[in-house]
Amino acid sequence: MVLPEPLEAQDGPGDIQMFRTDGLTVAVWLHTEDDTGGQVAWGGQCLLCTGGAAESGGTSIGYAASAGVGSGDPAELYVMTEGAVTTLDGRDVPSLELAVEERRFVVFLDQRAGLWGVHGPDDADRIDVDAVHGGAGSISGGDGPAPWVVSLIPPDAEAVLAGGGVEGASAELTGHQVLVAVGDGTATPEVEVVIDGERQALTSYVHAQATEAGVGDPPVTWRSTVEGFLWLDQGSSTEALSVEEELADGRAVLLPVAGGTLVVVGGWEPRAGEVAVRIGDDAGGRWEAATSVRVRELVDGRPVTVLGLPELSATEQAQVTDVGTVPGGARDPEPLGLTDVQVVPLGD
Structure with missing residues (x-):
């Protein structure tokens, strides 16, 4: 049996090594209890987006793999190390950190790719990545006693946070307001936006921007x-x-x-x-x-x-x-x- 030639590793951000061949990108890093080498998340569309950890000689190796769609490049891989966010190619992605009642959130916005992401407080290795629609987005988590939602507010829109058992914090990220809201178990965070004088749920606005063509009555x-x-x-x-x-x-x-x-x-x-x-x-x-x-x-x-x-x-x-x-x-x-x-x- 003839074995294929081994691939040469390329340096990625932090301690991550990456391998590329024929539309497939694989990132690997040393996964220890104290240092994961950076949390990772795929963004964009791909045929295969997977990752995890494998044992090799008593050492835990973290990995993430992505196969691109058609002839396109593999989906972007975001790497988070000490609160900073970069891509596998070393491109810095604007990010910020917000805390609500000692719960820490890291939010990033990749305007070039039209994607944004949230590293929430519930899972140390999980990063949620989603598309930006109409300059907005909504990512939620924490289904237990303290549900949370992170909102990306469209420029020139006013955000309204439902009161009663909900605590929030906000900051600006590349011209967008980022609003983090955490419920106390008796209330689920709800965020509304006022756009051109009309008040609506942010999730409804994002859904309309994602699915509507922008013309027609009723909308196409x-x-x-x-x-x-x-x-x-x-x-x-x-x-x-x-x-x-x-x-x-x-x-x-x-x-x-x-x-x-x-x-x-x-x-x-x-x-x-x-x-x-x-x-x-x-x-x-x-x-x-x-x-x-x-x-x-x-x-x-x-x-x-x-x-x-x-x-x-x-x-x-x-x-x-x-x-x-x-x-x-x-x-x-x-x-x-x-x-x-x-x-x-x-x-x-």
């Missing part, structure tokens, strides 16, 4: 399935877009919906700045600014951008040719260069 919702389809639903109307065909790179789908128009672009994540849609040719066309921009992840790991527009006439729908972003200081958008825009009525 979306879901990506492992079978390779992006489903769009509005009331009883539904449409399935093929990830490999209709949402292939360079292609887009326009969907007229009740209360607006959707333009769905696969494989594109616009840079920061105004996003617009091109209606008409170079001679007599115009750029229409998107009223909403939602970037999500398809099942194959590629981004998908859903743009909202006002209702367009049938003639205008057929004239949509491209999308683009306005760079800082520029006047006109830079076109993406779409090769095909297909008009698909929702529910046809």
Whole structure:
């Protein structure tokens, strides 16, 4: 039997060693009672996210492995050592520490990856990582006598903490308020936010941002399935877009919906700045600014951008040719260069 060539270890943050091959990343560290080498957590989407500890020659070795989706890189691995958070590649991630009644929480926000995480007080090795939706997030734990919730508040929103048996602490992290709330066993922490004068539960806001496309009356919702389809639903109307065909790179789908128009672009994540849609040719066309921009992840790991527009006439729908972003200081958008825009009525 021919054994494969051994992989050469690479230095990671702290005492962690990492190995990479063919889309697989494995991190290992010495796991002792006094020094774990840093707690770890995977973020993002992966086919395999696993970890644990194994005994070797009387020594406990901690490990974490991740296999990427499709041709994408493996999901990001976050390493927490003495309250500081870094990635396997050594990139520092902004973090802070908050304490409520001697219960210590470490919270980090990775704006580049669109992820945030919480190291709670209940499990020394557990870190919860979740996606940021609409600049917000909610992570909870401690189901016993002292339930807790950590809230990432959207910029320019006001947070409201339910009283009566709930203690809280807050601080700012990269422009977001982080609010930690701990119940006393008689009350479960509840956090609400006031956005544009409207008060709602933070969890409801996060859910809407995660599932709604940002346009339509009633709102259009979306879901990506492992079978390779992006489903769009509005009331009883539904449409399935093929990830490999209709949402292939360079292609887009326009969907007229009740209360607006959707333009769905696969494989594109616009840079920061105004996003617009091109209606008409170079001679007599115009750029229409998107009223909403939602970037999500398809099942194959590629981004998908859903743009909202006002209702367009049938003639205008057929004239949509491209999308683009306005760079800082520029006047006109830079076109993406779409090769095909297909008009698909929702529910046809």
